[in-house]
Amino acid sequence: MVKDTKQAQCGLSVGLVEKKYFTFAEPPGLMQLESGAVLGPVTIAYETYGTLAPAKDNVILVLHALSGDSHAAGYYREGEAKPGWWDVMVGPGKGIDTNKYFVICSNILGSCMGTTGPSAANPKTGKPYGLDFPMVTIGDMVDAQKALLDFMGISRLVSVIGGSIGGMQVLEWSLRYPEMVASAIPLATTPRHSALAISFNEIARQAIMADPNWRRGNYYEGDLPRTGLAVARMIGHVTYLSDEALRRKFGRRLQDKSDFSFNFDADFQVESYLRYQGSKFVDRFDANSFLYITKAADYFDLRARYGQGSLIEAFAGAKASYLVVSYTSDWLYPTYQSKEMVKAMKKNGLDVSFCEIEADCGHDAFLIPNERVTTLVRGFLQRVSVNIGK
Amino acid sequence: MVKDTKQAQCGLSVGLVEKKYFTFAEPPGLMQLESGAVLGPVTIAYETYGTLAPAKDNVILVLHALSGDSHAAGYYREGEAKPGWWDVMVGPGKGIDTNKYFVICSNILGSCMGTTGPSAANPKTGKPYGLDFPMVTIGDMVDAQKALLDFMGISRLVSVIGGSIGGMQVLEWSLRYPEMVASAIPLATTPRHSALAISFNEIARQAIMADPNWRRGNYYEGDLPRTGLAVARMIGHVTYLSDEALRRKFGRRLQDKSDFSFNFDADFQVESYLRYQGSKFVDRFDANSFLYITKAADYFDLRARYGQGSLIEAFAGAKASYLVVSYTSDWLYPTYQSKEMVKAMKKNGLDVSFCEIEADCGHDAFLIPNERVTTLVRGFLQRVSVNIGK
Numbered sequence: 001m002v003k004d005t006k007q008a009q010c011g012l013s014v015g016l017v018e019k020k021y022f023t024f025a026e027p028p029g030l031m032q033l034e035s036g037a038v039l040g041p042v043t044i045a046y047e048t049y050g051t052l053a054p055a056k057d058n059v060i061l062v063l064h065a066l067s068g069d070s071h072a073a074g075y076y077r078e079g080e081a082k083p084g085w086w087d088v089m090v091g092p093g094k095g096i097d098t099n100k101y102f103v104i105c106s107n108i109l110g111s112c113m114g115t116t117g118p119s120a121a122n123p124k125t126g127k128p129y130g131l132d133f134p135m136v137t138i139g140d141m142v143d144a145q146k147a148l149l150d151f152m153g154i155s156r157l158v159s160v161i162g163g164s165i166g167g168m169q170v171l172e173w174s175l176r177y178p179e180m181v182a183s184a185i186p187l188a189t190t191p192r193h194s195a196l197a198i199s200f201n202e203i204a205r206q207a208i209m210a211d212p213n214w215r216r217g218n219y220y221e222g223d224l225p226r227t228g229l230a231v232a233r234m235i236g237h238v239t240y241l242s243d244e245a246l247r248r249k250f251g252r253r254l255q256d257k258s259d260f261s262f263n264f265d266a267d268f269q270v271e272s273y274l275r276y277q278g279s280k281f282v283d284r285f286d287a288n289s290f291l292y293i294t295k296a297a298d299y300f301d302l303r304a305r306y307g308q309g310s311l312i313e314a315f316a317g318a319k320a321s322y323l324v325v326s327y328t329s330d331w332l333y334p335t336y337q338s339k340e341m342v343k344a345m346k347k348n349g350l351d352v353s354f355c356e357i358e359a360d361c362g363h364d365a366f367l368i369p370n371e372r373v374t375t376l377v378r379g380f381l382q383r384v385s386v387n388i389g390k
Numbered sequence: 391m392v393k394d395t396k397q398a399q400c401g402l403s404v405g406l407v408e409k410k411y412f413t414f415a416e417p418p419g420l421m422q423l424e425s426g427a428v429l430g431p432v433t434i435a436y437e438t439y440g441t442l443a444p445a446k447d448n449v450i451l452v453l454h455a456l457s458g459d460s461h462a463a464g465y466y467r468e469g470e471a472k473p474g475w476w477d478v479m480v481g482p483g484k485g486i487d488t489n490k491y492f493v494i495c496s497n498i499l500g501s502c503m504g505t506t507g508p509s510a511a512n513p514k515t516g517k518p519y520g521l522d523f524p525m526v527t528i529g530d531m532v533d534a535q536k537a538l539l540d541f542m543g544i545s546r547l548v549s550v551i552g553g554s555i556g557g558m559q560v561l562e563w564s565l566r567y568p569e570m571v572a573s574a575i576p577l578a579t580t581p582r583h584s585a586l587a588i589s590f591n592e593i594a595r596q597a598i599m600a601d602p603n604w605r606r607g608n609y610y611e612g613d614l615p616r617t618g619l620a621v622a623r624m625i626g627h628v629t630y631l632s633d634e635a636l637r638r639k640f641g642r643r644l645q646d647k648s649d650f651s652f653n654f655d656a657d658f659q660v661e662s663y664l665r666y667q668g669s670k671f672v673d674r675f676d677a678n679s680f681l682y683i684t685k686a687a688d689y690f691d692l693r694a695r696y697g698q699g700s701l702i703e704a705f706a707g708a709k710a711s712y713l714v715v716s717y718t719s720d721w722l723y724p725t726y727q728s729k730e731m732v733k734a735m736k737k738n739g740l741d742v743s744f745c746e747i748e749a750d751c752g753h754d755a756f757l758i759p760n761e762r763v764t765t766l767v768r769g770f771l772q773r774v775s776v777n778i779g780k
Contacts, residue, residue, distance in 0.1 A: 250585045295654065
């Protein structure tokens with residue numbers, strides 16, 4: 001059934017797309033980070049879909065989560081099997097309609113998908129930074145995106161949209177550059193990382209750092225910390241799912257066996273699935289990037305950063321219209337956390353729509369085709385686009 | 391407040407206790423395991439509290455969870471700081487009143503607290519079994535306990551009681567030896583391990599097996615897989631807590647710092663806490679035992695074992711009175727899983743009491759002093775004791 005929905009929703013694709021690069025903060029003009037450290041040069045990998053209006057007033061910024069990249073929609077090559085990670089949402093006639101909007105998605109600072117991160121070359125040594133890469137925050141990620149927009153001459157955004165860590169960037173954008181952001185759509189996210197969310201991130205980091213191949217982040221010329229990163233990914237992956245989703249998808253079904261193995265092989269399909277998720281991930285993601293980005297998420301706290309401890313205070317400077325979306329089975333960033341920010345937005349008289357989506361697939365729900373969310377986003381964008389034109 | 395409750399509930403202690411050992415299945419009379427393998431000799435570490443009645447009709451079997459041991463109550467030495475793991479429940483005048491009952495608690499098969507497990511000497515080699523130890527099931531653990539009771543000449547139990555994996559043993563006892571079990575009190579448990587619970591166990595096992603010191607379980611003469619086991623424990627530990635408990639206990643409080651470290655030190659108190667829990671655990675627990683016991687829990691499925699896929703069918707042979715207790719914030723074995731078994735018990739016309747306890751501390755709630763649970767258990771035991779006398 002999900003497949004049919006996907007088919008129906010995918011419709012047309014943006015077609016072939018190209019990854020582009022923009023470099024800034026070239027010495028001596030280094031980028032100032034929240035930690036006080038400086039960084040440069042910084043390269044941002046990005047993609048765009050649709051056409052920029054002459055007035056540059058039709059721009060939507062799509063922000064990705066932990067393991068995402070700039071490839072939100074379309075295909076790099078003809079005949080490629082898999083489109084970008086949010087192709088169900090971004091394209092002609094889709095929730096984010098590329099016939100109307102000029103959509104930008106860039107890889108976040110600290111990642112390993114083309115944007116500068118710990119695996120990039122440290123100009124001081126010519127070798128990968130490793131742990132010499134400075135700690136970056138969600139705010140720093142947003143500042144890097146801002147540099148890209150400055151370069152493109154874009155000073156106003158119809159909307160910023162993203163889920164999970166992408167949603168944190170959405171919220172950060174709306175408070176850091178309120179004059180630029182007409183609307184903001186944070187999905188499946190939180191105004192601050194809870195102790196539970198920090199716990200899972202910390203355990204995943206410990207798993208990476210326990211791998212002897214990690215060698216304090218200095219592994220790029222030797223064996224990679226594959227097993228540590230695989231365990232980290234498995235931990236993350238389970239937190240993106242739900243009891244019900246796992247029961248529906250796997251239950252206690254055995255892996256091509258009629259009985260238990262009575263050894264430590266994968267007896268259950270869910271075990272094989274997790275092992276596969278772990279091993280697949282290490283082929284495409286850098287362990288140090290995992291450490292840096294999860295730490296940035298743990299540091300994320302709008303109350304502390306913008307409100308001196310008060311979430312209401314934090315949104316005092318916001319000017320955007322908001323569409324906040326949470327999912328019933330998301331236990332990583334439960335609905336009550338979205339409700340907290342909705343309340344704070346309302347207390348500030350902001351224009352807020354809130355919707356809790358009935359979905360049994362956990363935190364990952366924001367990536368899964370959902371007609372209701374598509375309709376919500378489309379309608380919300382139409383409304384704010386009219387307003388931005390005024 | 392919890393401390394006061396603890397103080398109030400602890401009351402008198404059973405005082406000084408002694409760990410005892412019983413050995414059976416000495417070759418050639420080996421123990422037959424569910425897997426088809428045989429094992430022997432098997433030593434069981436156990437403790438008893440209270441006095442066995444001449445008719446041997448006042449016996450309660452206490453069953454421990456994953457990392458527990460036979461030391462349920464009292465102290466080994468005068469002046470010891472910490473009593474046994476369920477001292478709040480077991481003692482004179484307590485929920486399980488040792489003035490009335492003769493209480494037995496034994497370390498489970500496969501563990502490392504005195505009972506034979508993978509760290510015990512393999513009689514064939516004189517060295518620790520490691521992975522040559524056969525896989526054991528919850529049923530095998532119960533069979534080992536049965537051998538101990540046979541040795542003690544006990545053929546009837548007033549009650550079997552335990553939480554989590556201890557609760558699985560409770561359920562298994564009531565179906566495997568229904569004639570022996572007058573009543574059964576499964577707390578915070580499940581009639582079968584869900585895909586979510588299997589997932590966390592599997593990730594924890596992967597963390598252990600990823601530690602190069604694990605060396606396929608053959609580490610007893612070298613460095614122990616400490617980091618792997620610590621990560622495994624951290625994973626387990628988080629699943630025993632809850633979002634709310636973590637928020638209340640730690641929130642986002644920083645660890646003796648006024649600001650973020652902007653490195654990979656433990657910034658948050660919850661991170662230090664988890665690291666401490668992990669490192670403390672490796673001093674007292676064997677990594678292979680962790681693997682074997684979690685696998686036994688994953689295999690646990692009353693439907694498959696006793697009901698040909700039907701939980702109602704599984705309880706067809708049961709004769710016990712049941713008191714089933716679940717906890718609102720237990721997301722590892724949520725209340726709906728307890729309700730499933732209560733329904734199946736009722737369909738079989740069994741005497742069942744069910745109580746969902748309001749508690750925000752997650753799965754571990756069953757170990758925490760709770761006046762309501764103490765009262766429930768006391769009342770239930772009084773009622774079934776009257777019946778057993780008839």
